[in-house]
């Protein structure tokens with residue numbers, strides 16, 4: 001049995017979309033991952049079986065009610081990580 005939390009994909013997709021909106025934020029791998037983790041912890045997991053209809057399910061959910069919530073949680077996560085970045089500042 002293969003399960004996948006596809007909320008993960010949505011958050012990562014949305015993150016890539018939103019990066020240009022935060023030009024002063026550090027988007028190194030570590031900071032990007034921290035934002036994704038923080039946002040995901042505040043969003044409901046959405047599990048699907050990867051065996052069937054993954055693409056369909058993705059398409060269905062994109063532009064859904066989660067869109068607004070995902071953007072909101074990413075914005076909140078950016079604000080938090082920006083204050084407490086874990087990367088090593090050179």
Ligand SMILES: [Zn+2]
Nearest residue numbers: 026028031087
């Ligand atoms: Zn960084």
